[in-house]
Every structure is written in structure tokens, then in C-alpha cells.
Amino acid sequence: xxxxxxxxxxKLGRWFDARGMKQGWLIDNAGVNKNTASALCNxxxxxxxxxxxxxxxxxxxxxxxxxxxxxxWDV
Numbered sequence: 538x539x540x541x542x543x544x545x546x547x548k549l550g551r552w553f554d555a556r557g558m559k560q561g562w563l564i565d566n567a568g569v570n571k572n573t574a575s576a577l578c579n580x581x582x583x584x585x586x587x588x589x590x591x592x593x594x595x596x597x598x599x600x601x602x603x604x605x606x607x608x609x610w611d612v
Contacts, residue, residue, distance in 0.1 A: 550578035
């Protein structure tokens, strides 16, 4: 499935798109670098490490307290 300008998006990328959020939010709030944020949002096959998943979920729960890692990755 493609969003925007024909880019492939991961489940996390689509979650951000649905809320009108940018990857920069992930960089600023989860403490991941730009390359990791890009892979997380654009590569449906990217598998982050468990510590990275924890940082991301902690940050996302500020927006949606019901979000779980299993919403985005097979954990």
C-alpha cells in the first residue's frame, strides 16, 4: 500500500499518516535517529530492536495510551 507520493509505508508509517504526524516527531520524542525513523515508517520489513520498540511505544502512548508493539510488529 502506498501513501503520499507513491512511497511504501509500514504499519507505523500509516499510523503517523492517519494522524497527520511527521517522522520528526518520532526523532524528537522517541530518541531514534533519522535513518531509524525513516526505516520504521517506510520499510514494512524493518525489524527494530527490542530497546528501540520500547522507546517508540513509550513515546506513542503519549498520543494513544492503547497502542501496543503488536500493532506494528510481530513481537
